[in-house]
Amino acid sequence: MTSTVLRTTAALVTTIVLGAALTSVSAASAGRSAASAPQKDRPRYASVTGAAEFVLPYVTDNDIRSFTFDAHAAPYSRPLPDAPTGLPTDARGTVKVSHYSAERDITYTSEGQVDCLVTGPRTAILTAVITKVSPGGPPDLGKRIGFSVLDGGADAGRSKDRVGFSWNGVNLLPGKGTDETPEAEVGTCMAPAPYAPVTRGGYTVHHADLLPPPQG
Structure with a gap:
């Protein structure tokens, strides 16, 4: 037993x-x-979309400033002399800039074609070359400008998103010995940190890792 x-x-x-x-x-x-x-829930190509108004934390006025982005990664689509296949940060799409001046009671607008986009989780840097400026606007035709975006995620009430941009005193060349401090040229995918809080609207950043060069 x-x-x-x-x-x-x-x-x-x-x-x-x-x-x-x-x-x-x-x-x-x-x-x-x-x-x-492969992570099926991660997009293959990065993008930044949306429209929002924002305020400058160092300025108190009644102006209304807004950016609209429709930017999408298009890797290796812009050949260069030293990079015939293009770059992993190549992109396409449009940017629209709007600034209502309360003092002058007029809205200035400009539009540009996106040429570069790089992202991280909820963050993005993009640049665009200006192709259209409304009457009285800044002389930016043909100029490359940069933007940064922080996607704060879905939220109620005041948006947690932020934006930054490559003018208005953040891209200067001091010490050049001139009467005015010149503004530096903006290269592709160059912009400061997103320092301006969004007050209305918002942006969506779809992050995707940069892809390796095409084979063959």
Whole structure:
């Protein structure tokens, strides 16, 4: 009787240990498969879309400033002399800038074509070359300007988004010995941190890692 009980107990323990081992192997294998599998919920190409009004934290006025973005990554689509396949940050789309001057009671607008976009989780930097300026607006035709975006996520009431841009005193060349401090030229995907809080509207940043060069 005792021998039978011992044999039964030993068989049960062996079954439990073997089952646990197989479960561990299956879990490890599943973990490796999940890690190696592509993340289907992550977009292949980055984008920044949306429209919003914002305020300058260092200015008190009644002006209304807004940016509208429809920017999408288009990797390796803009050939350069030293990069014939283009760059991983190449992009397309449009940017619209609007500034209502309360003092003059007039709205100035400009539009540009996006040429560069790079993102991180909830953040983006993009640049665009200005192609249209409304009468009385700044002489920016043909000029590249930069923007930064912080997507604060879905929220109620005041938006948690922020924007930054490459003019208005953040891209200067001091110490040049001139009467006026010149503004530096903006290169592709260059902009300051998003320092201006959004007050109305918002932006959506879809992050995607930069892709390797095309093969062949």
